[in-house]
Amino acid sequence: xxxxxxxxxxxxxxxxxxxxxxxxxxxxxxxxxxxxxxxxxxxxxxxxxxxxxxxxxxxxxxxxxxxxxxxxxxxxxxxxxxxxxxxxxxxxxxxxxxxxxxxxxxxxxxxxxxxxxxxxxxxxxxxxxxxxxxxxxxxxxxxxxxxxxxxxxxxxxxxxxxxxxxxxxxxxxxxxxxxxxxxxxxxxxxxxxxxxxxxxxxxxxxxxxxxxxxxxxxxxxxxxxxxxxxxxxxxxxxxxxxxxxxxxxxxxxxxxxxxxxxxxxxxxxxxxxxxxxxxxxxxxxxxxxxxxxxxxxxxxxxxxxxxxxxxxxxxxxxxxxxxxxxxxxxxxxxxxxxxxxxxxxxxxxxxxxxxxxxxxxxxxxxxxxxxxxxxxxxxxxxxxxxxxxxxxxxxxxxxxxxxxxxxxxxxxxxxxxxxxxxxxxxxxxxxxxxxxxxxxxxxxxxxxxxxxxxxxxxxx
Amino acid sequence: xxxxxxxxxxxxxxxxxxxxxxxxxxxxxxxxxxxxxxxxxxxxxxxxxxxxxxxxxx
Numbered sequence: 001x002x003x004x005x006x007x008x009x010x011x012x013x014x015x016x017x018x019x020x021x022x023x024x025x026x027x028x029x030x031x032x033x034x035x036x037x038x039x040x041x042x043x044x045x046x047x048x049x050x051x052x053x054x055x056x057x058x059x060x061x062x063x064x065x066x067x068x069x070x071x072x073x074x075x076x077x078x079x080x081x082x083x084x085x086x087x088x089x090x091x092x093x094x095x096x097x098x099x100x101x102x103x104x105x106x107x108x109x110x111x112x113x114x115x116x117x118x119x120x121x122x123x124x125x126x127x128x129x130x131x132x133x134x135x136x137x138x139x140x141x142x143x144x145x146x147x148x149x150x151x152x153x154x155x156x157x158x159x160x161x162x163x164x165x166x167x168x169x170x171x172x173x174x175x176x177x178x179x180x181x182x183x184x185x186x187x188x189x190x191x192x193x194x195x196x197x198x199x200x201x202x203x204x205x206x207x208x209x210x211x212x213x214x215x216x217x218x219x220x221x222x223x224x225x226x227x228x229x230x231x232x233x234x235x236x237x238x239x240x241x242x243x244x245x246x247x248x249x250x251x252x253x254x255x256x257x258x259x260x261x262x263x264x265x266x267x268x269x270x271x272x273x274x275x276x277x278x279x280x281x282x283x284x285x286x287x288x289x290x291x292x293x294x295x296x297x298x299x300x301x302x303x304x305x306x307x308x309x310x311x312x313x314x315x316x317x318x319x320x321x322x323x324x325x326x327x328x329x330x331x332x333x334x335x336x337x338x339x340x341x342x343x344x345x346x347x348x349x350x351x352x353x354x355x356x357x358x359x360x361x362x363x364x365x366x367x368x369x370x371x372x373x374x375x376x377x378x379x380x381x382x383x384x385x386x387x388x389x390x391x392x393x394x395x396x397x398x399x400x401x402x403x404x405x406x407x408x409x410x411x412x413x414x415x416x417x418x419x420x421x422x423x424x425x426x427x428x429x430x431x432x433x434x435x436x437x438x439x440x441x442x443x444x445x446x447x448x449x450x451x452x453x454x455x456x457x458x459x460x
Numbered sequence: 461x462x463x464x465x466x467x468x469x470x471x472x473x474x475x476x477x478x479x480x481x482x483x484x485x486x487x488x489x490x491x492x493x494x495x496x497x498x499x500x501x502x503x504x505x506x507x508x509x510x511x512x513x514x515x516x517x518x
Contacts, residue, residue, distance in 0.1 A: 289499070292495065292499050292501075295492040295495045295496045295499075298492050302489070322481075326482055326485060329479055329482055330486060330489055333474075333486060333489070335461065338493050338496055338497070341496050341497065341499075341502060342496060344501070345499060345501060
């Protein structure tokens with residue numbers, strides 16, 4: 001493996017030029033899994049035999065001149081919520097311990113066709129119903145920089161696996177922030193495309209009208225590569241770089257910046273200053289009813305999750321972790337009229353986010369209001385107040401599940417303890433490719449990707 | 461059904477089902493439901509509020 005290949009783009013060039021082999025790259029990743037998974041608990045299932053076969057086949061095809069594209073031979077992990085043929089999709093729950101997927105989810109099939117190597121299935125908050133990854137039948141996933149902390153969730157194992165060098169990217173899901181929260185906590189790029197762009201077929205649902213899928217990876221270029229493959233090769237952004245001096249961003253200050261850890265606020269202010277210094281224009285915008293988002297989100301996600309789980313809550317309640325079970329039970333009490341109110345509020349939020357994006361290239365805001373929290377601590381101090389960890393972790397992300405707009409996280413700094421801090425860009429509805437182009441320009445100014453990579457030889 | 465009546469019935473039912481630990485969660489949900497119901501953008505059968513209004517339309 002090229003010792004310098006930290007991103008998919010870099011690795012792909014090395015594999016195509018045969019400066020590296022997929023087998024050697026996979027060996028390094030599996031070695032890392034052997035060394036670190038006992039501590040981080042990032043993986044539920046390792047596909048060692050199958051992955052080695054995929055890597056051998058990739059090397060054989062590339063040597064024969066059949067290079068399938070930028071994912072060919074690249075090790076990735078998959079949140080254990082996606083069906084991968086021939087394996088269990090556990091959703092990190094005993095409820096699904098006897099499950100066996102007989103086909104790949106369409107998104108996984110697209111990655112398989114592109115020649116990706118599947119390292120394994122990653123740990124998550126049970127049924128994706130949480131932001132910390134603490135409630136899992138397989139135990140909590142842990143943060144690569146501090147095992148006493150959460151990597152975020154629900155795609156916590158995915159983030160830990162990428163940040164720690166066990167693979168180059170991971171497939172995650174995002175219902176209220178479950179790609180972006182762990183990406184932010186672990187210093188990664190996390191992409192939630194526009195709602196409905198990527199099929200959620202073959203993915204265990206949490207909330208059928210809020211669920212998204214997308215990648216967690218180490219650069220915006222890598223997010224673009226994965227997004228393009230997942231869209232069937234139709235979404236490659238133009239190679240023409242965007243001049244930051246031509247870009248305008250809206251900062252939705254009122255709600256989203258009102259409850260922030262001081263170090264998050266400082267890193268975000270610094271990122272804004274760097275963008276301004278590079279010539280971008282930043283102005284405040286308003287999403288007038290952003291303060292209603294949490295109530296809207298709660299009534300939708302609880303109702304839809306309860307509908308999916310009602311039968312197993314009756315028949316096998318003991319097979320859920322206690323916290324997830326009780327939160328699912330809460331959803332069974334939501335009245336239909338309140339669900340309808342939430343759907344109406346959702347339309348309002350969508351229009352208000354559209355209005356905030358009018359005349360700007362994206363909204364710019366923090367991705368996560370706090371650094372990675374300590375495991376087992378339900379409340380966190382944010383400035384002068386104590387806040388529930390779950391509420392504060394969702395605060396910057398859930399609005400864009402409710403509205404459906406595409407959003408991406410970028411690392412933009414770190415705490416005094418070295419924990420990553422991240423910004424988020426929200427793009428125009430149904431223009432995820434445009435968001436990726438804007439994000440690539442912003443990344444060049446605000447992100448410090450190399451500093452956040454924790455893989456072999458770089459552990460801090 | 462008012463939020464108060466709903467909360468009383470929900471807590472009673474949860475206790476009947478052996479889930480007393482639901483009580484604080486239901487109390488939190490009741491606060492969110494109250495916020496949802498009192499939001500100014502709710503529809504009204506009088507026709508006065510036929511569509512969600514932007515803040516600058518109020």
